Amino acid sequence: MTEKLVIVGNGMAPGRMLEHLLEAAPNRFQITIFNAEPRVNYDRIMLSPVLSGEKQYEEIVIHGDGWYIKHGITLYKGHKVVAIDRDAKTITSNQGVTETYDKLVIATGSVPFVIPVPGKDLPGVLSYRDLDDVSAMLVAAQSRETAVVIGGGLLGLEAAAGLAERGMDVTVLHVMPTLMERQLDPAAGYLLQQAVEERGIKVRTKANTKAILGNGKVEGVELETGEIIPATLVVMAVGIRPNVVLATEAGLEVKRGIVTDNRMVTSDPDILSVGECTEIDGRVYGLVAPLYEMAKVAAAQLAGTEAKRFVHADTPTKLKVTGIDLYSIGDFADGEDREEIILRDASAGIYKRVILQDNKIIGTVLFGETADGPWFNELKKKAVDISGIRDTLIFGQAFQGGVSTDPLAAIAALADDAEVCGCNGVCKSTITSVIAEKGLTSLEDVRAHTKASASCGTCTGLVEKIMTLTLGDGYNPAVVQPMCGCTDLGHDDVRRLIKAKSLKTIPQVMQELEWKTSCGCAKCRPALNYYLVADWPAEYADDYQSRFINERVHANIQKDGTYSVVPRMWGGVTSAGELRAIADVVDKFAIPAVKVTGGQRIDMLGVRKEDLPAVWADLGKAGFVSGHAYAKGLRTVKTCVGTDWCRFGTQDSTGLGVRIEKFMWGSWTPAKVKMAVSGCPRNCAEATCKDVGVICVDSGYEIHFAGAAGLDIKGTEVLGQVRTEEEALEVIVALTQMYREQGRYLERIYKWARRIGRDEIQRQIIDDPQKRKAYFDRFVFSQKFAQVDPWSQRVSGKDKHEFSPIAPISFNEAAE
């Protein structure tokens, strides 16, 4: 008979344990899990990217519902286990479910520590542990008001960076003199503080919280000094405590955590404990690497296959805040018997320190440049005597045995058992051997098979280098990233071959380039459609079924299946007549919401699909055309008032903006294109964060490009300066055409420019008048076919089937 395994807690440790167990002994247990959180197992580490907006919850799920079904595991979501009866061998949940067990695993993780100050229970005071905390922070962040994060450790700083990313004004309070003092020495802590402050986050060290103030909700934090810092959100990230209540009540041996031996068995032989709640050899852990080790050991113990033992190892600390590189491992305190080697490069913000004892590394702190972290860690783990390389040690691995300029040499020199992925404990040889055995060629595959770089992702670069080293030309991430699973060709190859082989339809491309699927997928088809539209403007018949719904119906789909409608408002200029027409349409079709957009025009939201043609018909009568707010194409050209009205205006910025928009509307581009024209360097139209921007100056027009203000924020670069409006238009159009011909689908101008290089773009567009003219002419030619208002086309009957259900049948009758 299969034995019953019950697990309390469904966090990262037991999730990993189950993966090992199911592999070693798939049918040994009938498994039931109780999880206080009402959800499946997700990657808690990645909550910070969810907070900052880089990822969605869906992307960080480790085991989806289907996984439990597939393995016959019963998962009770939202069930907190409240009692263990060790005599009867049962557990009971707060929802009244009782389950018997043969083996029990406790994996209750940690609870955030809450400092016992007055006001700690006020609404708006959160901790940072699970998805609910993140959701609550995101709601609070919508106010864009002030947040205080108490705690300047790993969690606190990630929370602060995420909230700042979401537009909040954030202050970090830290009780110690420097940040992350448990992982960083004061010098690195200071550099970290600078880097954090550069992101607009205020840092207060030696700040002792006295009380949290507020009436019914949080309003501020009071320090010991009496100073009050206003806040609408307070996040407490001052530490965690192993969650041991359940084990204590069950009478298991508990000290700081639930005490286990090195096979993860507690004082009751039928009960194991894994994860942050566990204490082993006097230590508790708060990073996943050792927890995953526990998971391996516990799985082996349960499967009864091989005798594994848990062995302590230091885990390096990294901070997952984009642009801040730090790495710390081991012991870095000063001491009589210790020596240190330090490297500082103030201008580059680099600090490296290696701590030695008896000529062996016992600790490393790196800031600003961390690539050598794993190498130092390797020397430390193996207790290598470094006397021989002492002079060059601090310069890192590349400097050993002669200066090498090949970045791969360092990777090649890495020992086979050198750890590459700290989170998942994957070493170099595991990666190289899986690549060889399974013939893997993509990063995704290597991730799926080894888990290397699958958790926090900071080692992705390293894994890629190992792939390059192992596969040689077979892996070149820059070149061979295929468009999608339907082909091995990358975007650039496909674009090149479309031209070279004169391929003019999607089926032809798929046939000639040996697509692996019958009709592509939702990734490649829109890309191919764009390439063909851009390359053969006169000949190619747009394939609407290969366009995303928004571009197919010329409106933006909303979450409830209705659509939004944004008419063009040239350069942001409107009139009483236009506004009246909009008002009438809104009334006539009972459109639920009208909003001024960030792009200087008006959005009507919640239009029913069936109403779209009639809405457009009415708008068309007032002279409106589609604003292409849905398009990978020209969006808006924002303008300021310029010489017409403004006392500082140097040129007619409004006029130029309208002129550009009227010239360029309707064109399809690899990704959306947004432009702006400001009348003087005060830049009220925010031209310096657009794909293309113009700053008017007395002597002419400064043309900017490659800015971004969405997922990434990047100021523009200057392309060049011209004297007349005509020249400005020619440069902008030529630049756009160059991008249209070279950009990869969904690649914004700033990414394309980074790939091609500003020099090359300047060379072709500014320095070479003939090239510029040729680009310009090709754009003008393609506009002949593109500048057709899609709305009026649909009003006159095109694609009618899109806007109505298929032939009516009286289902009411049918039902009778």
Next chain:
Amino acid sequence: MNWFDIGEINDIPLRGARCLKTRQGKIAVFRTHEDRIYAIEDHCPHKGGPLSQGIVHGAAVTCPLHNWVISLETGKALGPDDGAVRTIPVRVEEGRILVGLGELLAAAE
């Protein structure tokens, strides 16, 4: 089960879909590259996105809201996602599409 004639195959664009309103909710009827017709609930298992508005490829559709890929044959989400929508019986006779609805109506009562 009752079979209803809802139109002819050419009423649906190749690699496209139309939707069908019933008292119990919308049904999406698809026509694939290979001229096969499928019908499933027009309601993505993820967050209810209208599947009839997605891009059709092979015998699958990609939801327009967050890109889940749903098999038209089984109604199940493909790839790493989990979930399923109900499939509705259809057949094609002499170029006309017939949808079998008794089961749906009965089930909804």
